[in-house]
Amino acid sequence: MANKENFVNVFIMGKGYKVPAEATIMGAMEYAGYQIKRGAGCREGFCGACATVYRLPGDYKIYTGLACTTMVEKDMWLSQLPAIPAHKSIYDINKIEPNVATIQKLYPEVFRCVACNSCTKACPQDLEVMDYIQAAKRGDIEAVMDLSFDCLCCGLCAIRCPAEIVQFNVGILAKRLYGKYLAPKSKELNIRIKEIKKNIYDKEYNDLMTANKEDLEKQYYARDMEK
Amino acid sequence: MYPDYMSKSLNKVIQTRNKRFELAKSEKPVFPPMSAKERDEVLNKFHPDYKKESRRKINIGPNKGEMLTTEVADILESHSRIKPESFDLSKPDYETDILIIGGGGGGSAAAITAIKNGAKCLISTKLRLGDANSMMSQGGMQAAITKQDPPTRHYLDVIGGGHFDNKPELVRPLTEEGPEVANWLEELGVVWDKLDDTSLQVLHGGGTSRKRMLSSRDYTGAIIMRTLMDEVRNHPNKINVLEFMPTVELILDEQGKCAGGVLYNLETEEYFTVRAKATIITTGGYGRLHIRGFDTTNHYGATGDGLVIAYRTGGKLLYMDSVQYHPTGSVFPEQIAGFLITEKIRGAGGQPINKDGELFVFPREPRDVESSAFIRECLERKNGIKTPQGRVGVWLDSPLIEMLQGEGYIKKQFPAMLRQFIRYDIDITKEPMLVFPSLHYQNGGIEINEKCESNIPGLYVAGEASGGVHGRNRLMGNSVLDYNVFGRRAGKYASTYIKSVKLSKLSLDHINRYEKELKSAGIRTDRISPVLLPSYTPEDVRKRQLTAKYEGTLR
Ligand SMILES: Cc1cc2nc3c(=O)[nH]c(=O)nc-3n(C[C@H](O)[C@H](O)[C@H](O)COP(=O)(O)OP(=O)(O)OC[C@H]3O[C@@H](n4cnc5c(N)ncnc54)[C@H](O)[C@@H]3O)c2cc1C
Numbered sequence A: 001m002a003n004k005e006n007f008v009n010v011f012i013m014g015k016g017y018k019v020p021a022e023a024t025i026m027g028a029m030e031y032a033g034y035q036i037k038r039g040a041g042c043r044e045g046f047c048g049a050c051a052t053v054y055r056l057p058g059d060y061k062i063y064t065g066l067a068c069t070t071m072v073e074k075d076m077w078l079s080q081l082p083a084i085p086a087h088k089s090i091y092d093i094n095k096i097e098p099n100v101a102t103i104q105k106l107y108p109e110v111f112r113c114v115a116c117n118s119c120t121k122a123c124p125q126d127l128e129v130m131d132y133i134q135a136a137k138r139g140d141i142e143a144v145m146d147l148s149f150d151c152l153c154c155g156l157c158a159i160r161c162p163a164e165i166v167q168f169n170v171g172i173l174a175k176r177l178y179g180k181y182l183a184p185k186s187k188e189l190n191i192r193i194k195e196i197k198k199n200i201y202d203k204e205y206n207d208l209m210t211a212n213k214e215d216l217e218k219q220y221y222a223r224d225m226e227k
Numbered sequence B: 001m002y003p004d005y006m007s008k009s010l011n012k013v014i015q016t017r018n019k020r021f022e023l024a025k026s027e028k029p030v031f032p033p034m035s036a037k038e039r040d041e042v043l044n045k046f047h048p049d050y051k052k053e054s055r056r057k058i059n060i061g062p063n064k065g066e067m068l069t070t071e072v073a074d075i076l077e078s079h080s081r082i083k084p085e086s087f088d089l090s091k092p093d094y095e096t097d098i099l100i101i102g103g104g105g106g107g108s109a110a111a112i113t114a115i116k117n118g119a120k121c122l123i124s125t126k127l128r129l130g131d132a133n134s135m136m137s138q139g140g141m142q143a144a145i146t147k148q149d150p151p152t153r154h155y156l157d158v159i160g161g162g163h164f165d166n167k168p169e170l171v172r173p174l175t176e177e178g179p180e181v182a183n184w185l186e187e188l189g190v191v192w193d194k195l196d197d198t199s200l201q202v203l204h205g206g207g208t209s210r211k212r213m214l215s216s217r218d219y220t221g222a223i224i225m226r227t228l229m230d231e232v233r234n235h236p237n238k239i240n241v242l243e244f245m246p247t248v249e250l251i252l253d254e255q256g257k258c259a260g261g262v263l264y265n266l267e268t269e270e271y272f273t274v275r276a277k278a279t280i281i282t283t284g285g286y287g288r289l290h291i292r293g294f295d296t297t298n299h300y301g302a303t304g305d306g307l308v309i310a311y312r313t314g315g316k317l318l319y320m321d322s323v324q325y326h327p328t329g330s331v332f333p334e335q336i337a338g339f340l341i342t343e344k345i346r347g348a349g350g351q352p353i354n355k356d357g358e359l360f361v362f363p364r365e366p367r368d369v370e371s372s373a374f375i376r377e378c379l380e381r382k383n384g385i386k387t388p389q390g391r392v393g394v395w396l397d398s399p400l401i402e403m404l405q406g407e408g409y410i411k412k413q414f415p416a417m418l419r420q421f422i423r424y425d426i427d428i429t430k431e432p433m434l435v436f437p438s439l440h441y442q443n444g445g446i447e448i449n450e451k452c453e454s455n456i457p458g459l460y461v462a463g464e465a466s467g468g469v470h471g472r473n474r475l476m477g478n479s480v481l482d483y484n485v486f487g488r489r490a491g492k493y494a495s496t497y498i499k500s501v502k503l504s505k506l507s508l509d510h511i512n513r514y515e516k517e518l519k520s521a522g523i524r525t526d527r528i529s530p531v532l533l534p535s536y537t538p539e540d541v542r543k544r545q546l547t548a549k550y551e552g553t554l555r
């Protein structure tokens, strides 16, 4: 860690530790001597394993963040959440439709949303969580997909939600529905798949696979580059 | 925010930007790509693999006598966590058709495919399902789909990038099944980036001669992984997922066929046995071994476990002398040191720039060449920029992307990157990033054939844990493709194999044999593997843990 003199006090689950002022919460816990088992995955802000809640002195608010990307602050009182209980509906992706009826059936609690915005406030990615839940209520699958795209499924929205919605699973459902049913299909891709099925590249492949190294090298370094 | 002392160099980047922009817009290459000879030179002199201490001879096991990456040789020449005699293998705790070790992308793709063929699967995974390198890929997946890009062109790019060491019978399915995989993923619900005319967006990556990188903004891995996980969870009766239950050894039968594994509950510290007709290793890579002391882009559980457990059964490794360092790991701010800056940044026109504001290498050389050129620029030519913590790096000019692709492009295509830096008051639409190579990928692994079979009957391997697909250097976007193509293949071939295989009595004798081999090779060590998790406990804390016993890195 950077500057040896620069330390702050933090309370990890209520217990005080001196940790480097420039540490992330995750770094601070490890510095204090914790061997993390639950609560660390990617360590770079992609997996959502490290949901953390904290309070700051003289401030009534409860804050949320990712341990791997949130820096410690002086006298921060923090606790990592080892796991977030959340239900996921079981469904056959081939047998559902991209509309509001599917949302009603699989996640009916979405319609209990009271628009309090607690989810949005809790989101460490700064997503408009409430807006996508509202979009889900309207059956606007594309908007849910777009607004929930960067969701890490850390679950902080779900534990703050007074309507007990599991927002991130609604987001995953919507993304899958969009990708499968609503996204415009690529013609090129279909053509290529058909070509391959017809084995039209067999000869070229055979030539490449039996070519000796010098030959391959020649072809490789002579290849033209698409701009 | 960058410290004041860097502003002189930052200004130079700004000063040269217009000229570089004009060149990038023209038909000419922005910098001449290296010839074969120039590549060799820079690799030999600057790639960390080519340093003498980077490799050492392995003294036991199927690769005995070969030079391997030192840290890999170390985890192979280590003791097992278990004593075979503690287990009653006649009463396994779990029985299943296929044991899948590793709940990342490869493992999930294998499970989804295997159940289609009627097999029941058990996934043993170290952390949560999806806590894996697969969750983290940002840039994209290669697939040859455009008219100007036949799959055979993809083949040529792959095999040249791998220095012609790749196994041809693996490169063919990798490239030929790319379009099919892209479609399969879309049918499962993956949201690909599309252009207004509905075609798939394709971009360049390092070492590509055609644009063929498909992406989902810069959350490609997260989108694919979460889709696959969701699908796995939609089949609770066919796929049993055991989280925080890594596999620490394989079990064989008396004929030497792979017949399951020993699992370790990280939380209760109990061991469990699984009897399985076939086993698939999809444990991913080894970045958390911090090879040569490098920072890593990898997830917390990437400790090369699959290599160890396979090696103890006699599984052969291939190309375990070659490590991939990603050219653009972050070096500033300190909190995100080692984090990955996706190659898609260079694919979209971002350029590596030295302290004087000059482009010093073609931005899209294959990774090992590009990384070596960065190291040369910093260490030999002294044209790097030092951070307050003493790291050194070169600029990665991202604002140029906004000039080339239009304003707002970064926000739309790189939300993760933008977010990563804005937390530290660096706006990458206006300022460049500071980068240096970071430990990224395990190029080699357990050798497989096109059916994902290892040399141990009943033991299949797919994804980053396998060896041969990428030769000694993987290109960007081919690993996401790899775990999908070969994850599916492993699921397919293993679920066919189980229909006829007959297992005999289960055995862990190979562990005893391995211990004997260690002893007769004169290896005296207290190392224990698989490593499972790295430890970042400071030395002074460890010294006070008087009553703790460490087994490897874990207390
Ligand atoms: C930051 C980053 C960005 C990347 N970007 C790209 C990209 O843009 N394009 C590209 O093609 N590739 C990219 N890659 C590489 C690519 O993501 C990985 O190589 C690929 O996802 C590996 O998939 P896998 O299924 O083989 O392994 P993983 O996805 O890593 O899964 C391995 C799983 O096995 C588990 N495991 C490990 N040991 C054990 C054990 N003993 N028992 C049980 N389970 C175990 C792990 O916890 C993990 O869940 C990137 C990698 C990283 C780290």
Ligand code: FES
Pocket: A039, A040, A041, A042, A043, A044, A045, A046, A047, A048, A049, A050, A066, A067, A068, A069, A152
């Ligand atoms: S550890 Fe993955 S988001 Fe923090």
